[in-house]
Amino acid sequence: xxxxxxxxxxxxxxxxxxxxxxxxxxxxxxxxxxxxxxxxxxxxxxxxxxxxxxxxxxxxxxxxxxxxxxxxxxxxxxxxxxxxxxxxxxxxxxxxxxxxxxxxxxxxxxxxxxxxxxxxxxxxxxxxxxxxxxxxxxxxxxxxxxxxxxxxxxxxxxxxxxxxxxxxxxxxxxxxxxxxxxxxxxxxxxxxxxxxxxxxxxxx
Ligand SMILES: [Zn+2]
Numbered sequence: 001x002x003x004x005x006x007x008x009x010x011x012x013x014x015x016x017x018x019x020x021x022x023x024x025x026x027x028x029x030x031x032x033x034x035x036x037x038x039x040x041x042x043x044x045x046x047x048x049x050x051x052x053x054x055x056x057x058x059x060x061x062x063x064x065x066x067x068x069x070x071x072x073x074x075x076x077x078x079x080x081x082x083x084x085x086x087x088x089x090x091x092x093x094x095x096x097x098x099x100x101x102x103x104x105x106x107x108x109x110x111x112x113x114x115x116x117x118x119x120x121x122x123x124x125x126x127x128x129x130x131x132x133x134x135x136x137x138x139x140x141x142x143x144x145x146x147x148x149x150x151x152x153x154x155x156x157x158x159x160x161x162x163x164x165x166x167x168x169x170x171x172x173x174x175x176x177x178x179x180x181x182x183x184x185x186x187x188x189x190x191x192x193x194x195x196x197x198x199x200x201x202x203x204x
Contacts, residue, residue, distance in 0.1 A: 037069045038116055039104060041064050043057070043062070045121040046124075057163075063157065064160040067195050068195075077103075077191075077194060082187050082190060083186060084186065084187075085179075086175065091174075099173075103171065109140075125148065126147075129149040134150045146166075156199065157203055158196055160195055173186070174186075
């Protein structure tokens with residue numbers, strides 16, 4: 001049962017049994033989606049070759065955390081219509097609301113528990129820009145890998161967006177590889193792009 005239906009059921013139960021009472025403000029959508037100001041990003045699992053890169057990634061992860069706790073970002077995220085471009089995706093039946101709940105619950109496959117804490121395990125590989133993309137990741141592996149030139153050349157907002165995208169894979173979200181023109185609307189891309197957009201706003 002989702003958080004939303006649990007709360008709703010609780011409300012119904014109270015509504016049926018309680019004596020008339022003063023009108024109270026109903027729970028806002030923010031309260032039931034676990035969004036708010038309590039989301040954390042754990043920046044302790046980073047291997048970035050040099051202290052400078054480690055610091056840059058830590059700053060980007062702090063920005064990611066700030067975005068997740070930002071009310072304008074949360075409002076924007078709740079308006080997104082997510083698209084599942086992988087035909088057999090076991091998560092494709094999730095509603096948009098359930099997707100947001102899952103992101104904020106932050107339960108990675110390797111770290112059980114809805115702890116509202118993103119724990120990315122991020123490894124930077126030394127590689128100069130040469131057309132091999134920005135890195136690689138396996139959905140079933142704890143770590144994800146990004147090439148050093150991306151960190152060296154990227155701004156904090158862009159790096160925060162990459163973190164959001166790659167980390168969301170560890171919650172089970174996936175995307176295809178260019179077969180579907182709507183791939184960019186998948187949870188991983190839409191979430192990463194929105195984090196980047198709001199990170200830019202908060203940074204300026
Ligand atoms: Zn991806």
